[in-house]
Amino acid sequence: MDESNLQMVLEEIRLYIDLQLFADPDKTEKATPRRRQKAREEGQITYSKDLATAAVFIGIIVFLRFIVPKLYENLTRLVVFYLSLPNLGDIADFKDPFLNLFIEGKDFFLFLAFLLLAAFAIALMTGMLQTRLLFTLKGIKFDLNKLNPINGFKRMFSLRSVVELIKNIGKLAILGIIGWSFITGLWNTLFLLPDYSTMDSMVLIGDSLYQLAIRIGFALVILGFVDYFYQRWEFERSIRMSKQEIKDEYKNIEGNPQIKAKQRQMMAELAKRRMMEEVPSATVVVTNPTHYAVAIQFDLDTMSAPVVVAKGIDFIALRIIEIAKEHDVPIHENPPLARRLYETTEIGEEIPAELYQAVAQVLAYVLKTVGKV
16 A cells, blocks of 8 residues: 555544544434334344343352352262262273263253353343344344455544443453452451361352452443443434434425325324214214214204214224214114215214205104103
8 A cells, every 4th residue: 555545544534533523513403213213123222231241240140149059069079979980991981980970960060051041041131121122133234344444444443442442441440449459358368268177268268259249240230331321322322313314304204105104094093083982972873774874963052053973884884883882872774864974974074954854854753762852
């Protein structure tokens, strides 16, 4: 690479670092739900590896706390059995002793299997809680741009890489301080270990390691939550949008036929739900009897003409009739009138003048039947 090309590469890296250190001033708006959904589909979510590591570490410590005595007993028996094996010189005699070794140590191996299974389950659960059951392969797809050395330099000197380096140094420093302060507190006790019996020494060392692990685990949990909130802040920062991007997204949504169809479907569902809520207040439901149903409301004191509050055909008609029966709304079979009302009158509209007489006869009959006139 000649000097001019090297200068261009260095300048590009410097510019990239500057852009990383100073966020795009135009992107000042919070991400829209559509932008968030798109980011989620692409695998961009808030996820903290430190929090997952802390959860696994704490889980292992708690698990070991309960099984270490039993584990020690099985391990001791396993070692004693292994040391008592005969000197094997014939390959034909090689199977039985090691088969017995496995049988003797099956509890020990089961404990190890349970330990690994517990660690895997905790890691999986922590990941599921953080990602809200997201599973996508988009985040691990092969990308040739990752092989580009310039892009490699960019990743090395990106703000994220610098922050990760500082975080790792900070974690090592904090854990180192915790470990050193704990060991120095046990300094005098450690010097007295030669005076203890083997069993007492092992118990003392085991308890000390457990206490140290608890302190480290507590620190890891705190660091994990700090990292999670940082990752959340970084994620929100990365998906921020400019005012122009929000306007463009709105225009795209308005011009997208699929989204328009979805909006029309949602509006139709909402209108149908509201319509069904009006059926209990109807004065009468005129039916076909099963293919058409029109719910009419009329109040002589407040209305100048009857109003259609709900209507439907087939399944919706059956649902209107069902709701009417549940709320003791009178149901009147008049196929020609039901069909005519359905075809000429929209929901919320007064019936046309040419149907006044027919509807009046129905209302008079119904009101007389229920004893209101």
